[in-house]
Amino acid sequence: MRVNIVNKNGQANIRVLIKHPMETGLRKDKATGKVLPANYIQSLKIEHKGQLVVNAKCGVAVSKDPFFYFKVGGVAAGDAIKISWLDNQGKTETKDETVG
């Protein structure tokens, strides 16, 4: 997961890019003909100083290697930003960042 945070006068512009196949569970593997199991991110959360500020939910229609952009206000330099995602197979990743 790659995170970019730009502090624009107290507003954190947060861009998140996650490497993930976002498999719908409807496609077939061309080589084997078997249906590829669904594997997609369901939840993305952003916490600012321990408070949940963005709670996003995704379906299979979010593109492969998903990109998200949110603008979180009321931040100051040094504030902690925590970003985490969870997919339908239970895989999860968390990143702790600091506002610059």
Added chain:
Amino acid sequence: MNFDVKRRLMLKGSMVAGMATVAAAAGLLSPTSVLAAWPKAAFDAKSIDSAMSTLLGSSAATNSGDIKIKAPSIAENGAVVNVVVSTKIPDVESISILVEKNGTPLAFTADLAKTVDAFVKTRVKLGKTSKVIGVVKAGGKIFSANKVVKVTVGGCGG
């Protein structure tokens, strides 16, 4: 949908909206109330109406000129379509993105705390040429706007 079922949904919807308002009044998103588990029924819904009523409590959205949807008019690759939904409507609780012609229209939804700008940007898949619908829930009311994106290569089914 017959009248009785609709009425049930409306009642259910107003209750959910009521609870969300209480949480919103506190200015916070709390992990236990608003943020229940992943809304499977809404994401599995095959129509826009059922996706919206499951997710937001009602499918009755007011068309709003105050919602801005930024998406390409023509997408060469339906698998990656940039979509920005932003609005000037005050007290935004959530922003959702639906793709009308996808098998399951609901693509993305985000609950936003009061400190967060009423803005989301992400990339979605479009199976074919379709309306992309931005739905904003604000002050317990539901607003929507849409934009047609023409797809020249399908995004689903590789």
